[in-house]
Amino acid sequence: MKINCFSCRNFRNLQNIEISSFDEMNVICGENAQGKTNLLEGIWLFTGIKSFRGAKDSALLKFGCEKAELNILFTAEGIENDAQIEIKEHRSAVFNGNKLKTPSQLAGKFNATVFSPNDLGLVRDGPAVRRRFLDIAIGQLYPNYISALKNYMRAVTQRNQIIKDYRYDGTLSVMLDIFEDEIASNGKKIADIRKKYIDRLGEFLPKVYEGLSSGKEILETEYISSAGEENLRQALLTARKTDMYTGNTSVGPHRDDIEFKINGISARSFGSQGQKRSVALALKLAEAEVINKVNGEYPVFLLDDVMSELDPERQNYILNHIKGIQSFITCCDPSNVERLKSGKIFEMKKGRIM
Ligand SMILES: Nc1ncnc2c1ncn2[C@@H]1O[C@H](COP(=O)(O)OP(=O)(O)OP(=O)(O)O)[C@@H](O)[C@H]1O
Ligand SMILES: [Mg+2]
Incomplete structure (x- = not known):
């Protein structure tokens, strides 16, 4: 996947931007509040998914404007495509000249993976975030998974409704x-x-992490089943005794987790800020590798503010060792960019590319 041209009008603080030449590595540099993340957000919308910042469509309109327009030209599987998004109260989208019923139909046409400061939660926060990561990543590759998940959650809800009365x-x-x-x-x-899926991630994750940490650290990933060694049917039966007091189902995939260990020690409990960031980033990079293995093409990479908290070696890895994936990286500190060996630097100032 490769973006050839991107333009937008009245999108957040980007009044009128047109960029018609990108490199494989693209660094968007500028002071705080200039519009760097807004640019990534504009590109992201072409995945058909709503803003990765969770913003409502109407919040994307430049203050005081009634309409925003975004255009993209991109190459997928060797073919050039174009798409437009118009935002009024809601988004609408056109792909290769055809109006789509909903913008979500852009999904699968243009693929991107985003890493934003929120993604630190993948390592730092509770298990629900990690399960959601897995469910979204797997659901994009295998749509049948989502229906199995829905059936599963329905049965859990039904069990919860009667388990209390079992007493x-x-x-x-x-x-x-x-x-x-x-x-x-x-x-x-x-x-x-x-x-x-974790096994598939595992084909790439340790190597990516090793690269990020310049070979100093080893990352291991393990799926932690809430049923432990027991099979789930037996574990549910055993759990009845305690579940009838709580009214919840305490075992099953909705309670499972992923554990990340750095050099054998839990990253969530003991990892430094930079290590947690590196694990989350490695996870996203490995996700892109799996997408490439299944679909035969890498997504575009949008990396918002990854440089802060990383030491020069880790920054160097990101700038110079992500190969074959078109990447867009935002950063504030110009010294981050001095290490860039090849690629393009865009300077963002007051919503304009200088
Ligand atoms: N709907 C909108 N209309 C006009 N301006 C907006 C709108 N939404 C956000 N902005 C402005 O866009 C500016 C730039 O936001 P953005 O998040 O892209 O900054 P940034 O360059 O990524 O900064 P940082 O380095 O702090 O992350 C902010 O000052 C914000 O007030
Ligand atoms: Mg930003």
Whole structure:
């Protein structure tokens, strides 16, 4: 995937931007609040997904304007495509001259992976964030996964609805059996696919992390099953005794986690800020490698503010060792860019490229 041309009007603080020549590595440099992240956000919208900052469509319009327009020309599988997005109250999109029913139909046509400061949560925060990462990454590759997940979550909700009453009414065990069978069969499918996906990430993750840390650190990743060594059907049965007091289902993929270990030690509990950032970034890079392996093409990489908190060696790896992936990196400190061996630097000032 390669962007050849990007332009926008009245998008956030970018009144009128047109860039018609990009390199493989593109650094967008400038002081705070000049519009660097806004530019990445504008490119990201062509994935068909809403803003990675969680903003509403109407918040993307330049203050006081009623309409924003974005255009892109990009090459995918050797073919040049164009797309337009118009934002009024909501987004609408055109792809190769055809108006799309919804902008989400751009998904799969233009692919991007974004890394923003929020993604630190992948390592720092609770397990829900890591499960969501897995579910979104897997769902993009295998749409069937999403329906298995929905069936699974429905059965968990049904079990939760009756587990509390089981204390007073032993006959409910028949109903519990039915829901637990459903949870166990879908739950096994989900956990198996997740483990397989982690294995696929594992083909790339240690190497990427080794590169980022200049060979000083080893990253290991493990899927942690809330059922432990037990099979899920048996674990659900065992858990009835405690679940009937909490009203929750305490085992199953909705309680599983991924553990990252750096040199054998938990990154979440003991990792430094820079290490956590490196793990999250390596995860995104490995995700791009898996997409390339399955689809035969890398997504475009949007890296917002990755340089801060990384030492010069790690910065050097990002600037000079991500090969074959068109990347857009924002940074404030011009000294970050001195290490750039090849690529293009864009200076952003007050919403304009200088
Ligand atoms: N809808 C909007 N209309 C006009 N300006 C906006 C709108 N939304 C945000 N802005 C302005 O855009 C400016 C630049 O935002 P952006 O997040 O892109 O900065 P940045 O260059 O990434 O800065 P930093 O280095 O601090 O991350 C902000 O000052 C903000 O006030
Ligand atoms: Mg920014």
